[in-house]
Amino acid sequence: MIHSGSALGDADASELFQLLRDGRPRTVSDLAAATGVARSTVNLRLESLTSLGLVGPSDPGRSTGGRPPRRIALIPEARLALAIDVGASHVQVGLTNLVGDVLLRRRAPLSVAEGPDPVLSLALELADALLDELGRDRTAIIAVGVGLPGPVHFSTGRPSKPPIMPGWDGFDVPGWFHDHVAAPVLVDNDVNIMALGEHSRLDEDVEHFLFVKVATGIGAGIISGGLLQRGAQGIAGDIGHVRVSRGAGVLCRCGNEGCLEALASGPAVATELRTQGVGAATARDVVSLVAAGDLRAIQSVRQAGRDLGEVLAASISFLNPSVISIGGQMAAAGEHLLAGVREVVYQRAMPLATRNLQIMTARTGDQAGLIGAGMLAIHHAFSS
Numbered sequence: 569m570i571h572s573g574s575a576l577g578d579a580d581a582s583e584l585f586q587l588l589r590d591g592r593p594r595t596v597s598d599l600a601a602a603t604g605v606a607r608s609t610v611n612l613r614l615e616s617l618t619s620l621g622l623v624g625p626s627d628p629g630r631s632t633g634g635r636p637p638r639r640i641a642l643i644p645e646a647r648l649a650l651a652i653d654v655g656a657s658h659v660q661v662g663l664t665n666l667v668g669d670v671l672l673r674r675r676a677p678l679s680v681a682e683g684p685d686p687v688l689s690l691a692l693e694l695a696d697a698l699l700d701e702l703g704r705d706r707t708a709i710i711a712v713g714v715g716l717p718g719p720v721h722f723s724t725g726r727p728s729k730p731p732i733m734p735g736w737d738g739f740d741v742p743g744w745f746h747d748h749v750a751a752p753v754l755v756d757n758d759v760n761i762m763a764l765g766e767h768s769r770l771d772e773d774v775e776h777f778l779f780v781k782v783a784t785g786i787g788a789g790i791i792s793g794g795l796l797q798r799g800a801q802g803i804a805g806d807i808g809h810v811r812v813s814r815g816a817g818v819l820c821r822c823g824n825e826g827c828l829e830a831l832a833s834g835p836a837v838a839t840e841l842r843t844q845g846v847g848a849a850t851a852r853d854v855v856s857l858v859a860a861g862d863l864r865a866i867q868s869v870r871q872a873g874r875d876l877g878e879v880l881a882a883s884i885s886f887l888n889p890s891v892i893s894i895g896g897q898m899a900a901a902g903e904h905l906l907a908g909v910r911e912v913v914y915q916r917a918m919p920l921a922t923r924n925l926q927i928m929t930a931r932t933g934d935q936a937g938l939i940g941a942g943m944l945a946i947h948h949a950f951s952s
Contacts, residue, residue, distance in 0.1 A: 713944040
């Protein structure tokens, strides 16, 4: 089971902590005004946070004639969140501070099909190496966030019939970590946590946002009304298995034919290029060919963008996002992929829905999952 309480223990102290999480120092008067409670009550709650080593004195404020007011601020490195991003063929691990900055990270190749124990053991091994670099140990971890490349029941943290993850169905991921780390564990689909990470780095506060990952698979993370939407079974945003018009007769690993993933994912584009005599084994090869100016690779990537745009045009009519960010390995193909997407989206979606729509390459790159996993963990650990 996932821990359900706050890591602070005191819900009132948790409210103060949330105010301080932006890193800005505040006086007791500031905190009293923001929470609507007496200064004496604020002082008592601050004692709770101070005893945990989470907050401490900052530079004194400007004096208005008497003693400068005491200011309190978050100590970002007081505790750490362990962020884990598991992909189809890699494990990436990071340590974040309490404001969500990734302090250190490591990545290692490993197929998720190896099974949960080898993959999670490698993640913990990488985490220990990072902790050693910081001179810390596992007791510094306040929460763990994990992203997996398949459907996840968020309430239990167990994968649900993930198509590329043999041996993972129903596996108790939080329970496995609880045998090794004394901290709450949150598990979600990898695209959901990438959406959280990318959304947090946008210039403006965007309430309606779509993050699309194009890599070994294709999926979307949906933020609507400022909240992440997971759906009834945790598969909201599974756009990779929506049929596209040119997909007749193209089989997908899900058992259907014509799926977007079977035509526009990294492996699908690489396969298409090999039929043309172009040596491309992986999505990384495709991106390298595009960067080198290979016309056949550019044309294939642009067509993949058109296929993706076909599905996104329908999604825009349902969700009406104001920003769409495209990430994953294939996003490194840059404007060629985006050009295909925009071509079809602006042709097929309603003009009102696209008038102010931004479609862009994700800014967070391959750190989106780590940032999002860290945020998920910290938000839970300090929720009231």
